Amino acid sequence: MQTDLSKKFGIDYPIFGFTPSEHVAAAISRAGGLGVLGCVRFNDPDELDATLTWMDENTDGKPYGVDIVMPAKVPTEGSAVDLDKLIPAEHRAFVDRTLTELGVPPLGDDAEHATGVLGWLHSVARSHVDVALAHRPALIANALGSPPKDVIDLAHEHGVPVAALAGAVDHAKRHVENGVDIVIAQGYEAGGHTGEIASMVLWPEIVDALGDSASVLAAGGIGSGRQIAAALALGASGVWMGSYWLTTSEYKLGGADKGPTAIQRALLAATSADTVRSRIYSGKPARLLLKTKWTDAWAKPDAPAPLPMPLQNILVSEAHQRISAGSDPEVVAMPAGQIVGRMNEIRPVAEIIAELVAEYDRTVDRLDAAR
Amino acid sequence: MQTDLSKKFGIDYPIFGFTPSEHVAAAISRAGGLGVLGCVRFNDPDELDATLTWMDENTDGKPYGVDIVMPAKVPTEGSAVDLDKLIPAEHRAFVDRTLTELGVPPLGDDAEHATGVLGWLHSVARSHVDVALAHRPALIANALGSPPKDVIDLAHEHGVPVAALAGAVDHAKRHVENGVDIVIAQGYEAGGHTGEIASMVLWPEIVDALGDSASVLAAGGIGSGRQIAAALALGASGVWMGSYWLTTSEYKLGGADKGPTAIQRALLAATSADTVRSRIYSGKPARLLLKTKWTDAWAKPDAPAPLPMPLQNILVSEAHQRISAGSDPEVVAMPAGQIVGRMNEIRPVAEIIAELVAEYDRTVDRLDAAR
Known part of the structure; x- marks a missing residue:
């Protein structure tokens, strides 16, 4: 499974694993892939700095990456408190009413209340870049379009390649x-x-459109060799896998250290x-787990339209926190791809990667034998 | 590119080509694939009979198949004249007004007016099966769920295997x-x-769910080796390709014999x-060419909701005929997959198949070399 990208990064397999968990990211890198830490949840730069120090110390010297979310269109700036004022009372009332109807418990008195994903703000994302470059990231990825030109230049000055996510040929060309x-x-x-555009059509289309100008990682629908x-x-x-790591043994976020959440x-x-x-998570179309009572509530005729990014996530962030702290698996709000159908047990990262590699080898053997 | 299905059918490549054109279907079979003639457009059994006689005589003795559309839920029976009465006046007025607004010319005085796709009616589909079995089809496929049990038994009595289309694991299991x-x-x-569910996720999921109980053809997004x-x-x-044959030299329907329509x-x-x-073609969700003035018109707030199958196609069939006879490429109504982005010139079937096979071989060579 050697490609230009596995050689460029000096990794055993061109398997790039995106995850908000530093424990999962480090395990992916240690197992021969490239773990990419999603930074959007770090509203506090010092917390990100400490986490990347931990990554430096727990990846056996192997490369890892960071994912920073910088929207092409810069959303409204401001602190969470300022942005709060832009959220209509009707939306707040809907969220409160829905949580009550769904029986989601309030947070405990000692809980720190979530303030929403500020990583989507340009200023916060920029601070993530500065923090990351003080460590040893092998890759800076941007999950929403091209990073600003000066960020790309800054990464390149540090010898760090930059990746960006694209859902259409035009976006891919603009990135390059x-x-x-x-x-x-x-x-x-x-x-x-x-x-x-589905992966089967999109991936070769972008590969053909870019030619030698950039390498392509395939994302969307990958969970087997x-x-x-x-x-x-x-x-x-190579491949970029995200959802698949949410059910790994190393995933500790949201209380997963105490057993499956x-x-x-x-x-x-x-x-x-x-x-x-749906737009209910962030304000932009994002794939989530369906048929939960929470997504159903937003689909009802009396539900308000989701707010634009970043307001929607600020609106629902405490609701997400309450839902996560609750115990009802029928009320969740979580981004996940269609590959979720293949995620059926909690397993260690190293076991998953070994299985991906073995199945890949068997597959190429089978294609070879069928000629 | 040898598989259980290429061996079962005695074909050079497991490339199954679905097309409403007998000229294209025959060319696919002659080139080493298996051409499958879509029968839904044949409202007159005698016309289908004559067409299959032509297929028998123009496929160099190589196998071909037929595709018959039998919905799992039997739609309202009746002749086109009876069914006409079930179409609301509001819908007719909308279609007439839209065609006028889009400048679509009326049919000439000598044109035979289309009566809609009656092949979706159970009785018509059954007559297609009877007509087909008097010829030498190597395969009977059903594009809408499982055929009725007695049709499957009848095909098996004639030694003809039966294929059915599935978009989810549950459907696939029920078919088997x-x-x-x-x-x-x-x-x-x-x-x-x-x-x-997109192909990357759906195909292996159905392969795994069926195991050895049935073979799987992959459809949706295929237009390259x-x-x-x-x-x-x-x-x-093997693969099942449909859209890709619409821009072949052999395609003569709708006036294509006089140059590209x-x-x-x-x-x-x-x-x-x-x-x-969209539901505007048949009443069930079907992928069509987008961003045409016709699909836009149906998306406007003043447009009526599409009618249930088979009424919607009866409603719009003469409109489709007028649109096809017209010359405005911005006003079309045509089922097509996302692979349409790869359909950029009119080419002979044999050239396409040779290219698919050559690119397939290069791809397996490349995977082999990358280990």
């Missing part, structure tokens, strides 16, 4: 014009922010048909 | 329980009637982003 080195071609079936073989067959230089139990139970693309 | 031999796993990106390699990597025993010019110009899933 802006100086991006690696395009993550993300199909319709992916979790989180995603477009309309056969799917990795398909991605490389379609011309990708409500979200994890919902992920384990879900089929490929149990996701939906 | 009903006696279907081959499941066509059709992903979200496909043209025509299609579900929500790399995509065929991906399909076989994911465990399919308005529909073909729209297909050649379209990108992968130019399709939409």
Whole structure:
């Protein structure tokens, strides 16, 4: 499974694993892939700094990356307190009413109340870049379009390549014009922010459009060695997997250190048909777990329209926190791709990667034998 | 590119080509694939009979198949005249007004007026089966769920295997329980009637769920040898391609014998982003060419909701006929998959198949070399 990207990064397999968990990211890197830490949840730069120090110390000297979310259109700036004022009372009333109706318990008195994902703000994302570059990231990825030109230049000055996510050929070309080195071609079936064109069509289209100007990572629908073989067959230089790590043993966020959380139990139970693309998470279309009472509530005729990014996530962040702290797997709000149907047990990262590699090898053997 | 299905049918390549054109279907079979003639357009059994006689005589003795559309839920029976009475006046007025606004010319005085696709009616589909079995079909496929049990039994008595299309694991399992031999796993990106789960996730999921109980053909998003390699990597025993044949030299329907039609010019110009899933064609969700003035008109707030199958197609059939006879490529109504972005010139079937095979071989060579 050697490609230009596995050679460029000096990794055993061109398997790039995006995750908000530093424990999972480090395990991916240690197992021969490249773990990419999602930074959007770090509202406090010092917390990110400490986490990256931990990454430096727990990856056996192997490379890792960071993912920073910088929207192409800079959303409204301001602190959470300022932005709060832009949220209509009707929306707040709907969220409060829905949580009560769904029986989601309030937070305990000692809980720190979530303030929403400020990482989507330009200023916060920029501070993430500065913090990251003081460590040893092998890759800076941007999950929402091209990073600003000066960020790309800054990364390049530090010798760090830049990746950006694209859901269409035009976006991919624009990224490369802006100086991006690696395009993550993300199909319709992916979790989180995603477009309309499915992976089978999108990946080779972007590979062909970019030619030698940039390498392509395939994202959206990958959770087996056969799917990795398909991605490389379609011309990708590696794969970018996100959802699949949410049910790993190393995932400790949201209380998972005390056993599977409500979200994890919902992920384990879900089929490929149990996701939906919706604006209720962030204000932009993102694929989430479907058929939960929470997504259903937003689909009802009396529900308000989701707010634009970043207001929607600020609106729902405490609701997400309450839902996560609750114990009802039928009430969750979690980005996840259609590959969720293949996520059926909690397993260690190293075991997953070994299985991906073994199945990939068997697949290429099978194709070879069928000629 | 040898699989259980290429061996079963005695064909050079497991490339199954669905097309409403007997000229295209015969060319696919002659080139080493298996051409499958879509029968839904034949309202007159004698016309189908004559066409299959032509197929018998023009396929060099090579196998071909037929595709018959039998919905799982039997729609309202009756002749076109009876069914006409079920169409609301509001819908007719909307279609008339829209065609006028879009400048679509009326039919000439000598034109035979289209009566809509009656092949979706159970009685008509059954007559198609009887007509087909008097010829030498190597395969009977059903594009809408399992055929009725007695049709499957009848086909098996004639030694003809039966294929059925599925967009989800549950459908696929039900087909096999009903006696279907081959499941066509059709992903979200496909043209025509299609579900929500994309090919990258759907194909291996159905392959795993069926095990040895049935072979799987991969459909949705295929138009290159790399995509065929991906399909076989994911465990399919072959591919089912539909949209891709609409821009072949052999395609003569709708006036294509006199040069590219308005529909073909729209297909050649379209990108992968130019399709939409909509109920306006048949009453069930089907992927069509997007961003045409016709689909836009149906998306406007003043447009009526599409009627249930089969009424919607009866409603719009003369409109489709007028649009096809017209010359404006911005006003078309045509099922097509996201692969339309790769359909950029009118080419002979044999050239396409040779290219698919050559690219498939190069792809397996490349995977082999990368280990």
